[in-house]
Amino acid sequence: MSAATTSAVTISTPGYRVLSQADIIAEIERLPDVAAILGGTASDWRIRDVADGYMNAVFIVEGPDGGVCAKQSLPWVRYHGESWPLSENRASFEASYMKRLGGVVGELAPKLYHFDPSLQFIVMQQLTPHIILRGGLIEGRRFPKVAGDVGRYVATAAFHTSDLGVPFETKFEDVSLFARNHAVLRISVDLIFIDPYVEVWRNRFIPEIGAWARAFREDVALKTAVARHRNAFLSNRQALLHGDLHSGSVMVTEDETRVIDGEFSTFGPIGFDLGAFVANLVIAWYAQGGYDRDPAERDAFRAFILDQIATLWTTFRREFLALWEANPAAGDGYPATHFADAAGAARLSTIRSDFVDAIFRDLVAFAAIKMIRRVISYAQVADFMVIEDTVRRAEAQAGTLALARSLLKHPERYPDLGALLDAIPRFERAGLDPDAPSAR
Amino acid sequence: MSAATTSAVTISTPGYRVLSQADIIAEIERLPDVAAILGGTASDWRIRDVADGYMNAVFIVEGPDGGVCAKQSLPWVRYHGESWPLSENRASFEASYMKRLGGVVGELAPKLYHFDPSLQFIVMQQLTPHIILRGGLIEGRRFPKVAGDVGRYVATAAFHTSDLGVPFETKFEDVSLFARNHAVLRISVDLIFIDPYVEVWRNRFIPEIGAWARAFREDVALKTAVARHRNAFLSNRQALLHGDLHSGSVMVTEDETRVIDGEFSTFGPIGFDLGAFVANLVIAWYAQGGYDRDPAERDAFRAFILDQIATLWTTFRREFLALWEANPAAGDGYPATHFADAAGAARLSTIRSDFVDAIFRDLVAFAAIKMIRRVISYAQVADFMVIEDTVRRAEAQAGTLALARSLLKHPERYPDLGALLDAIPRFERAGLDPDAPSAR
Secondary structure, eight states: OOOGGGOOOOOOSTTOOOOOHHHHHHHHHTOHHHHHHHOSOGGGOEEEEOOOSSSOEEEEEEOSSOEEEEEEOOSEETTTEEEEEOOTTHHHHHHHHHHHHHHHHGGGSOOEEEEETTTTEEEEEOOOSOEEHHHHHHTTOOOTTHHHHHHHHHHHHHHTTSTTTSOHHHHHHHHHHHTTOHHHHHHHIIIIIIGGGSOOTTOOOOGGGHHHHHHHHTOHHHHHHHHHHHHHHHHBOOEEEOSOOSTTSEEEOSSOEEEOOGGGOEEEOHHHHHHHHHHHHHHHHHHHTTSOOOHHHHHHHHHHHHHHHHHHHHHHHHHHHHHHHHOTTSSSSSOGGGGOSHHHHHHHHHHHHHHHHHHHHHHHHHHHHHHHHHHHSSOOOHHHHTOOSHHHHHHHHHHHHHHHHHHHHOGGGOOSHHHHHHHHHHTTTOOSOTTSGGGO | OOOGGGOOOOOOSTTOOOOOHHHHHHHHHTOHHHHHHHOSOGGGOEEEEOOOSSSOEEEEEEOSSOEEEEEEOOSEETTTEEEEEOOTTHHHHHHHHHHHHHHHHGGGSOOEEEEETTTTEEEEEOOOSOEEHHHHHHTTOOOTTHHHHHHHHHHHHHHTTSTTTSOHHHHHHHHHHHTTOHHHHHHHIIIIIIGGGSOOTTOOOOGGGHHHHHHHHTOHHHHHHHHHHHHHHHHBOOEEEOSOOSTTSEEEOSSOEEEOOGGGOEEEOHHHHHHHHHHHHHHHHHHHTTSOOOHHHHHHHHHHHHHHHHHHHHHHHHHHHHHHHHOTTSSSSSOGGGGOSHHHHHHHHHHHHHHHHHHHHHHHHHHHHHHHHHHHSSOOOHHHHTOOSHHHHHHHHHHHHHHHHHHHHOGGGOOSHHHHHHHHHHTTTOOSOTTSGGGO
C-alpha cells in the first residue's frame, strides 16, 4: 500500500459509478423480486445510511411490506476517504463468498438477493431487529447462542471448502476465484501482520500504550512468531475463510446469529477465523475493566465471555469432527479407502483429533495477532475507544497485549482451551510497563 | 477419475482439433518468426513424431536452417488412448508456466516461440543434441552439470514465485491462474498419492513385487505419513512448482541442462520438485543393480549418482539462500523492516536456515512418495523396465521401496543430506520379503 499522499483513486470496473441514495432506489426499482419484498412503489420507500464498518457504503431500504440491505464497494476506504484508494471490485468477492456458502451455512448468513458486478452493488436480506455483536458486548448484553452459532458457522464453512469436504478440483476452482481478492488482502496483511511491528503513518494508538508498542517493535522473538503465522496465512490454503470474523461482522438477537461482510474472504488456515472471533471476545473481556459498572455485574459478564470462548471452541470441534465422520469419502485429504480396516479406522480417529488440535494452536496464535492489531494498528475498536480515560483505556489494552505476547512467545503454555481461559484473567493487571513482572 | 470403461472424450476448447503432421506444417507456415527459424519453405520441412512421455503429441519439425519442437495436448492420455480422457487445456498451463518463468530461469528452459490456445498447440525451441536424462542414466552416461543446474532451476523458480521473492499480490495472481490446472493434477493426486496404497485397475507392477505392494496397502503408519504429505501438497501454496520434475523432464548435454514439460505446474511445497528429482536419481541408483555391467564401473557410476544428489541439494540450498539474502525486501514473508537491527539480522539468518531445513524434510518425504509411485502405480519407468529378468527387476525395486518406507516412517533418521546418502546403499539387499530384517 502506498502512503496516502501519493495515491490516486482509479476505477477498473467498466460502468462503475458511486451510487447516490436516489440511484439506489432507482436500481432497486428495476429488480421486481426485491421491489416485491419492499412492497408499494418507489415513492413509498425510505432509505437511510447505516455504514458502520471501515470499508463500504451501506444502506437500509424499507417499504410498506419489508426492508433490504443495499451495499456498494467504494473505490476508496470509506472511513479514511479518497486519500486511501482501494479497488472497488471487492463486492464481487463478498457476493461470491455468500453464493459459495449459501447452501452450506443456511440461516447463519443473510440471503443474497442481487449482485450487480458493474456497480459492485449487493442487495441482501435486512437483518432486523439484529444488532452488531460488538455493540451488545460493550453494553454488557448477553447473546447466549452467538458463540455456538459462530463455531458451527466456521466448522461448516471450513469443512465444506477443504480437502476433507470436497474433491480438490472443487477446492482449486474456489482457490482460483478467491486468490484474486488481493486488494483487500493487502489491508489484512499490512494492518494485521506488518504495521503493528514498525512505525508507519497508519498506526494509531494512544501515547499511554507507547512503551508496549515500542517493546513489540523491538521484540525479535515476537516478530519471529508473527512471521511464522504471516507465512502460514499466505501459504496455507486449508479452507475458505471469512477473513474478518470479528464481533463487528456478526449480527445477533437473543435467538439468532448472522455472519455478514465476507469481502475479506480468502483461502487460509481455519484457525484464522476462529482466532479473530476469540480475539474480539478477549478484547471485550479486558475492555470491561475500563467501564464504570457494578463489580459483581462485571465479573458475571466476564464469566459469560469466557464461557462463550469455551463454547465457540467446543462447538467448532464437535461440529467439524461430526461433519468429517459423516462424510468420510467427500474429499481427497484422507481417502476412505486408505483407512478402511479396523487399524485404519483407529488411526483416522487419531488423525482427526490431531487435525483439530493443530487448528487450536493456530487459533491461539492468530487470536494473539488479532488482539495486537486492534491496539497498535490502524483499525481501532469501539470496545476500547468508549473508555474515555486514556490511562484506564491503556490499562485494558495492556492486559490484552500482555496476553497476546505470551500466547505468541510461549505457545507450549497454551496446549488446550483450559490453559487459554485461565490465562486471560492472569494478565489483567499487566500495566503500562511491558517489562514489569505483572506483564510477563 | 472414472474407470476407463465409463469415460468418454469431451472437448471444451472451442476450435480445438487434433492436428495431423500436415496440419502442424500448415500451422507453422502461418507463423513467420517460426518459419524463419526453419528456413526454406514448407515443402522443405520434415516432421517426425518424437512423443516420449505419457501425455502429449510431440513432433520435431526441421528445415534447412534449423528446427523447432511442436507439441499438442490431446483430449486423452496419449500412452493409454482414448479410453482415458483428459482435458486438452493443459498446454495452456505449460505455456503459462514457460512464460512465468522465462525471465527467471533463463537458458535452463527451452524458449517458447508460439502458443495457440484454441488448438492447445505450443511451438518451442528444439533441443539438439540434448537427450532425455533418464536415457543417459540408464546407459551409465555422466552429465556432470545436470544436478547443479536443476538445483539452480528449482531455487530460482521457487524463490521468484514465493512470498520471499514477490509481493503476495503477484503470488496470488499466479496461484489463481495455476489453481485451474486441476485436470492433470487429478493424475498426480491419484497416481502418486492414492493408487499405490489401494487395489485399482490402473496399478501396474510385476507379481514379484506383490508382497511389497500388499505390505504398503496394509501399513497404516506409512499411509498416515503419505496422508500428511498429500495434504501438504494440496494445501501449501509455497511456490510455483514444475510438478513433474523427474529425469524424463530434463534434457541434457555434457554442458547444458534444459527443464521441459511444465504441464503439471501447480503451487505447492518446494520440496516436491526437489524430491521428484532425487527420487529418480535414487531409482537410477537401484536400477543399476539390475543391469549387466562391470562391477567397478557400476560402483563408480553409483558414486556419481550419489554425488549428483548431494550437488542438487547443496546447489539448491546455496542458490536459494543467496537469492533471499540479495532480495531482502522483495516479498511479504519476512519484511526487511521487521528484521532491520543486529538482533533481527541474526534471527533472520536462523529463520533462513530453518526454512531450507524444512524444505529438506519435505524433499525426503516427497522423494519417498515418488519412488513408491514409480514401482507400484500406473506410470512405470524405463530404468526398471529395461531389466528383463523380473526377479532382478523386483530386487532393484524392492531396495527402492525399502528405502522409501524408511524415509517416510522414520524421518527423524534422515535429518540431513549425509543421512540420506548413507541410507541408499544400506537398502540394496532389502529383498522381496517386506518383513525380512534386510528390508527394515
